[in-house]
Amino acid sequence: MNPLLAGVMLATIWCAGALVVLYMRTKAFGVRQLHSRPAGDARAGVRYAFTQGMAPQAKESVRMNPLSYLAGMLYHTGIFAGLALLGLKLSGLGTPRVLGIVALLGATGGIALLGKRMFKAHLRGISCPDDFVSNLLATGFAALAGITCFLPSFASLWLIETIALLIYAPLGKIRHCLFFFPTRYHFGAFFGRRGVLPPTA
Amino acid sequence: MSDVDELETRLEALTEADFQRGLEVFRSKLKEAEAAFLNACVHCGLCAESCHYYRMDPVLENIPAAKLETIAAVFKRHFTTMGKVAPGLVGARSMDKDMARAWVDAVFGRCSLCGRCSLNCTVGILLPRLFRAARAALGAMGLTPPDLQATVDTALKHGNNMAITREDWVETVQWIEEELQMETGDPEARLPLDKHGAKILFTVNPREPKFFPLSLQASAKVFWAAKEDWTLTADHGWDLTNYGLFNCKDEEAGLITQNLVDAMARLGCETLVIGECGHGFASARWEGEEWLKQGFPFKVMSILELMDEYLRDGRIKVDPAKHPKKVTLHDPCNLVRHGGICEAQRRVLRASAADFVEMTPNREHNFCCGGGGGQLAMGRYKARRLNSGGMKAQQIRDTAAEVVVTPCHNCVDQLGELNKEYKLKVQIKTVAEIVADALVP
Numbered sequence: 001m002n003p004l005l006a007g008v009m010l011a012t013i014w015c016a017g018a019l020v021v022l023y024m025r026t027k028a029f030g031v032r033q034l035h036s037r038p039a040g041d042a043r044a045g046v047r048y049a050f051t052q053g054m055a056p057q058a059k060e061s062v063r064m065n066p067l068s069y070l071a072g073m074l075y076h077t078g079i080f081a082g083l084a085l086l087g088l089k090l091s092g093l094g095t096p097r098v099l100g101i102v103a104l105l106g107a108t109g110g111i112a113l114l115g116k117r118m119f120k121a122h123l124r125g126i127s128c129p130d131d132f133v134s135n136l137l138a139t140g141f142a143a144l145a146g147i148t149c150f151l152p153s154f155a156s157l158w159l160i161e162t163i164a165l166l167i168y169a170p171l172g173k174i175r176h177c178l179f180f181f182p183t184r185y186h187f188g189a190f191f192g193r194r195g196v197l198p199p200t201a
Numbered sequence: 202m203s204d205v206d207e208l209e210t211r212l213e214a215l216t217e218a219d220f221q222r223g224l225e226v227f228r229s230k231l232k233e234a235e236a237a238f239l240n241a242c243v244h245c246g247l248c249a250e251s252c253h254y255y256r257m258d259p260v261l262e263n264i265p266a267a268k269l270e271t272i273a274a275v276f277k278r279h280f281t282t283m284g285k286v287a288p289g290l291v292g293a294r295s296m297d298k299d300m301a302r303a304w305v306d307a308v309f310g311r312c313s314l315c316g317r318c319s320l321n322c323t324v325g326i327l328l329p330r331l332f333r334a335a336r337a338a339l340g341a342m343g344l345t346p347p348d349l350q351a352t353v354d355t356a357l358k359h360g361n362n363m364a365i366t367r368e369d370w371v372e373t374v375q376w377i378e379e380e381l382q383m384e385t386g387d388p389e390a391r392l393p394l395d396k397h398g399a400k401i402l403f404t405v406n407p408r409e410p411k412f413f414p415l416s417l418q419a420s421a422k423v424f425w426a427a428k429e430d431w432t433l434t435a436d437h438g439w440d441l442t443n444y445g446l447f448n449c450k451d452e453e454a455g456l457i458t459q460n461l462v463d464a465m466a467r468l469g470c471e472t473l474v475i476g477e478c479g480h481g482f483a484s485a486r487w488e489g490e491e492w493l494k495q496g497f498p499f500k501v502m503s504i505l506e507l508m509d510e511y512l513r514d515g516r517i518k519v520d521p522a523k524h525p526k527k528v529t530l531h532d533p534c535n536l537v538r539h540g541g542i543c544e545a546q547r548r549v550l551r552a553s554a555a556d557f558v559e560m561t562p563n564r565e566h567n568f569c570c571g572g573g574g575g576q577l578a579m580g581r582y583k584a585r586r587l588n589s590g591g592m593k594a595q596q597i598r599d600t601a602a603e604v605v606v607t608p609c610h611n612c613v614d615q616l617g618e619l620n621k622e623y624k625l626k627v628q629i630k631t632v633a634e635i636v637a638d639a640l641v642p
Contacts, residue, residue: 022240025236026233026236026237026240027233029231029232029233029235029236030232030233031232031233032232032233032234032491033494034491035490035491035493035494035495035496036486036487036488036489036490036491036496037496039541040541049325053325058320059320059321059323060250060251060321060562060566061247061248061249061250061251061321061322061323062247062321062323064247064250065247065250068245068247069247072245072323117244120246121261122246122249122259122261122264123244123246125261125264125267126244126246126261126264126266126267126270127244128244128289128290128291128292129289129290129291129292130290130291130292131244133290171283171287171291172283172290172291173242173243173244173291175240176240176241176242176243176324179237179240179241179324180241180324182233182234182237183234183237183238183241183324183325183326184324184325186234186237186238186325186327187319187322187325187326187327188325190234190327191565194487194539194540194541195541195543196537196538196539196540196541196543196565197565199543199564199565200543200544201543201544201564
């Protein structure tokens with residue numbers, strides 16, 4: 001087996017295992033027992049949180065920052081395209097160029113967000129080195145995934161970058177790929193239970 | 202010694218044992234949800250404009266993510282592996298005097314716990330939950346701003362947060378009863394005190410007997426019109442406020458809540474009705490049972506819901522023509538965004554006022570007036586409070602309303618100050634005052 005592919009496999013196992021450990025450590029904090037009577041439906045709140053609640057019309061912050069939202073959407077779509085390409089590569093099914101284009105577009109989104117973080121003082125002020133490392137690794141992953149679709153000679157570099165990304169993911173803020181889901185769940189359950197979300201008007 | 206000096210002196214005197222105690226309390230307030238929140242922020246910064254502090258003073262320290270990072274940095278350093286192994290990489294910081302000072306500034310000085318940032322967070326982090334944990338930790342280190350703590354201490358000692366004596370309270374109720382009888386022309390109109398077995402126990406904000414007796418009279422008039430079976434209590438349990446929600450010492454908050462529970466048991470009432478107060482409603486309806494770790498054997502509702510029911514059931518009738526002026530509504534954060542009471546006050550106002558206009562944004566997206574989170578009780582942050590209220594002042598101006606209605610006495614106070622500060626030239630009223638004036642036989 002190609003040692004780089006083996007490395008990706010091992011890094012994937014590390015990443016998944018470390019994320020599971022992180023999740024279990026979070027679970028160890030315990031669940032808050034609630035005694036007050038619900039006024040709404042927590043499940044409806046959770047459904048809303050994962051659907052309409054993520055749409056621009058639900059968030060003033062998104063409406064006021066449409067370019068950042070667009071860059072973020074592109075970035076994440078590109079990363080998912082890169083992951084799809086990785087899956088296809090590991091399965092020996094080739095790397096379709098259409099996904100490569102999506103990954104490259106995603107990388108441009110990542111570069112835009114990195115630029116914003118570097119040049120906007122307030123964003124720089126709330127950043128730590130991890131923010132830059134995480135962005136560079138994820139953007140590099142998407143970019144190299146895209147480039148490899150057109151220039152297969154970049155495959156080795158892409159796989160090395162992938163190994164680095166997978167090793168780092170649980171260590172820094174990329175862990176939000178896991179914690180996004182419980183956070184969104186608790187957000188929806190809280191406002192749903194209190195009858196605030198889904199909104200009535 | 203001023204409050205500012207006292208807090209600074211305390212900060213300087215902090216020891217390692219204080220930090221450890223603070224961290225233990227902080228850890229004890231975190232559950233699975235909060236631990237997830239502390240791992241979820243991506244520092245996108247899109248929350249900035251959702252905060253009224255940032256809108257009015259766009260400095261780094263006012264960005265919700267920056268306030269959160271102050272807290273998260275300590276969490277990472279003390280409770281995560283990466284924070285211990287590579288603190289510089291992940292922005293972890295030890296709890297020390299500088300961090301304690303930063304925490305005080307972030308969670309007491311730059312946040313009204315309004316939760317607007319939560320709705321606008323790209324991930325959905327409930328930031329006030331984390332800020333409340335931080336306030337609790339600071340309290341354990343003796344760093345609750347003294348004037349805020351004094352409000353809680355007064356409530357614990359006197360049974361109400363303005364140290365009103367039983368004699369003064371009873372006299373005030375009797376005086377308002379006479380006023381109500383004159384206003385209605387009904388010598389049988391009552392403000393019942395300690396009526397055993399009454400269906401409803403009504404609770405008020407001590408500001409009403411102290412400064413706004415007409416507000417209590419208005420609520421009483423609505424009950425009179427609806428022929429409600431209700432009572433006040435002469436002893437502890439008439440004050441609906443609970444600043445334990447703001448100093449975040451759950452044990453103290455629980456003791457204050459217990460006054461309400463004891464009064465309900467003493468009088469054998471079915472329903473506890475919370476007068477117009479945002480934090481009072483959130484405390485009694487949502488947090489009280491959590492502080493006491495048991496469910497109440499009675500129902501808790503807001504007087505807004507009750508008035509809405511009266512109108513729906515035809516128990517009271519109102520004539521909106523009695524309020525021809527343009528009226529707008531300020532949504533108290535603890536009643537609406539954190540309380541779930543969104544539409545009742547709107548139905549009531551639409552029925553009672555001829556020209557009701559919404560602020561933009563409204564309901565769960567409303568801007569805090571700046572008086573929430575205990576800010577009204579923390580004199581050291583007054584300038585920031587009034588400045589942050591500029592968002593609300595602008596919202597009010599944009600409606601061109603002559604009357605601003607708000608179902609919260611803390612908001613009434615803050616809006617009153619904003620009225621002067623920003624020369625809004627509006628009247629500030631509660632919902633019950635609008636309804637009482639619009640009542641028809």
